[in-house]
Amino acid sequence: MExxxxxxxxxxxxxxxxxxxxxxSGISLSVKPGEFIAIVGPSGCGKTTLLSLISGLLLPESxxxxxxxxxxGTSGANIGYMLQKDHLFEWRTVYDxxxxxxxxxHGLNQxxxxxxxxxxxxxxxxxFKNSPxxxxxxxxxxxxxxIRTLALxxxxxxxxxxxxxxxxxxxxxxxxxxxxxxxxxxKTAILVTHDLAEAITLADRVVILSNRPxxxxxILPLHFDEAFDSPLKRRSAPCFSEYFDEIWKELKSNx
Amino acid sequence: xxxxxxxxxARFLKARSxxxxxxxxxxxxxxxxxxxxxxxxxxxxxxxDFIFSSPSRMAVCFIQMTKDFSIFTHxxxxxxxxxxxxxxxxxxxxxxAMLLWAVPSLAELLEPYLVMLNSLPKSALAPVLxxxxxxxxxxxxxxxxxxxxxxSMMTLHTGFKNSDPDKAKLIYTLGGNKRNVLFKVxxxxxxxxxxxxxxxxxxxxxxxxxIGEFLAADQGLGYLIIYGSQVFKMDLVMMSIVILCIxxxxxxxxxxxxxxxxxxx
Numbered sequence: 293m294e295x296x297x298x299x300x301x302x303x304x305x306x307x308x309x310x311x312x313x314x315x316x317s318g319i320s321l322s323v324k325p326g327e328f329i330a331i332v333g334p335s336g337c338g339k340t341t342l343l344s345l346i347s348g349l350l351l352p353e354s355x356x357x358x359x360x361x362x363x364x365g366t367s368g369a370n371i372g373y374m375l376q377k378d379h380l381f382e383w384r385t386v387y388d389x390x391x392x393x394x395x396x397x398h399g400l401n402q403x404x405x406x407x408x409x410x411x412x413x414x415x416x417x418x419x420f421k422n423s424p425x426x427x428x429x430x431x432x433x434x435x436x437x438x439i440r441t442l443a444l445x446x447x448x449x450x451x452x453x454x455x456x457x458x459x460x461x462x463x464x465x466x467x468x469x470x471x472x473x474x475x476x477x478x479k480t481a482i483l484v485t486h487d488l489a490e491a492i493t494l495a496d497r498v499v500i501l502s503n504r505p506x507x508x509x510x511i512l513p514l515h516f517d518e519a520f521d522s523p524l525k526r527r528s529a530p531c532f533s534e535y536f537d538e539i540w541k542e543l544k545s546n547x
Numbered sequence: 548x549x550x551x552x553x554x555x556x557a558r559f560l561k562a563r564s565x566x567x568x569x570x571x572x573x574x575x576x577x578x579x580x581x582x583x584x585x586x587x588x589x590x591x592x593x594x595x596d597f598i599f600s601s602p603s604r605m606a607v608c609f610i611q612m613t614k615d616f617s618i619f620t621h622x623x624x625x626x627x628x629x630x631x632x633x634x635x636x637x638x639x640x641x642x643x644a645m646l647l648w649a650v651p652s653l654a655e656l657l658e659p660y661l662v663m664l665n666s667l668p669k670s671a672l673a674p675v676l677x678x679x680x681x682x683x684x685x686x687x688x689x690x691x692x693x694x695x696x697x698x699s700m701m702t703l704h705t706g707f708k709n710s711d712p713d714k715a716k717l718i719y720t721l722g723g724n725k726r727n728v729l730f731k732v733x734x735x736x737x738x739x740x741x742x743x744x745x746x747x748x749x750x751x752x753x754x755x756x757x758i759g760e761f762l763a764a765d766q767g768l769g770y771l772i773i774y775g776s777q778v779f780k781m782d783l784v785m786m787s788i789v790i791l792c793i794x795x796x797x798x799x800x801x802x803x804x805x806x807x808x809x810x811x812x
Contacts, residue, residue: 347720349716349719349720371720372720373720373721375713375716375717375720376713377713379711379713379714379717381714381731381732381735381736383735383736383738384735392721392731393721393722395731396718396721396722396723396727396731397721397722440721444721444722
């Protein structure tokens with residue numbers, strides 16, 4: 293199958309008057325449609341930079357990013373991006389927040405509205421449609437943010453530690469929730485996280501980055517038996533801790 | 548709902564409302580005390596009421612001026628000039644703040660000049676304005692605008708600049724542009740800032756209008772004050788100042804009411 297996303301020897305540095313900070317060096321990676329990739333690495337190593345490059349908010353200094361077989365910027369690929377915080381606007385109702393992306397892209401019509409409504413139904417938010425976001429719990433807010441992103445029907449979904457602001461219990465629930473939603477919708481997703489367990493429970497492959505400037509140290513494919521097909525079940529699989537140890541060792545090793 | 552109140556909660560609510568009533572009663576008492584002492588000391592000759600006037604003399608002066616309706620014309624003109632320049636200040640400073648936010652290089656370029664214009668004492672401009680614009684209402688309105696507009700621009704621009712960059716990033720990730728950031732994030736999130744800025748501006752506009760009327764008017768409360776002091780009619784001067792007090796408080800209250808309305812939504 294043709295890759296939906298390709299990194300070809302991508303480098304990136306940040307510039308300031310205090311000097312140059314190399315963030316990424318020689319990143320090459322290819323992602324197949326429908327794949328769920330998790331990216332882990334030491335904090336500050338450039339994980340978020342990677343997502344900003346895919347979304348086109350930043351441009352690579354050298355190398356190339358290809359989406360749907362074409363260079364980023366000309367591909368017309370539709371990219372959804374979930375940020376660390378939900379950023380639901382308090383001056384809009386939950387419903388108007390969820391429609392924000394469609395509103396900006398002038399995609400509001402009967403069909404897209406019906407679709408959003410059915411997503412609100414499916415994910416248990418329809419009772420809060422006309423409430424302000426402050427009426428929602430942390431997990432519900434994150435689900436609303438996901439619907440806001442999915443409403444645009446992205447080809448690729450970028451997730452930047454979307455669960456890190458939640459308390460532990462909610463985090464497990466929402467992780468399970470959102471993981472299942474994405475599998476069901478067959479979305480290609482790229483998750484940045486510093487939580488190794490989260491990476492293992494959600495992903496098909498885990499990409500391990502080095503210290504700054506980040507290179508890819510290792511790409512670890514995950515295989516779970518069919519009995520462990522949801523994120524929560526994966527935690528109790530025997531190979532869970534093997535994968536955990538393997539990633540942990542890789543992160544700790546120097547170089 | 549009332550029945551479910553615990554005794555402690557009821558006591559708390561009662562104590563609070565008692566407190567509010569006491570403060571209000573105190574405020575009213577303070578007013579009558581001030582007026583009473585002023586009137587009394589003027590009557591018995593401790594204060595010279597030719598220089599200090601007195602509440603009763605001010606009242607007489609006011610009633611006389613209501614007979615030919617002239618006082619209402621003066622109040623109306625000052626009010627219209629203030630409200631007019633206030634709207635112009637808000638429009639000008641909002642537009643400029645948006646432009647400076649949209650073009651950061653322009654903001655950098657103009658920064659020292661805005662700082663200079665903001666700290667310049669605007670009363671120094673008034674004589675220049677008379678020469679340029681003439682002895683008329685244009686001078687008054689421009690004087691009022693010049694008092695408020697530069698500070699307002701800078702406050703709003705700083706507020707826009709300090710808005711959460713991640714919210715802007717969200718708009719970009721949803722495929723939006725700078726215009727979307729402005730209208731979907733910046734303006735709605737800056738409503739409290741804009742209202743606070745309005746509260747400051749309405750007061751400053753009144754200051755500017757009075758400065759203008761001192762120099763270039765034959766009507767308005769500022770004119771009455773300067774005219775009254777020149778012909779030594781202190782009743783007229785004091786009465787105009789009292790009316791100004793009431794006017795400025797009323798205008799401020801109007802904006803507070805607007806604020807409450809916005810917050811309720």
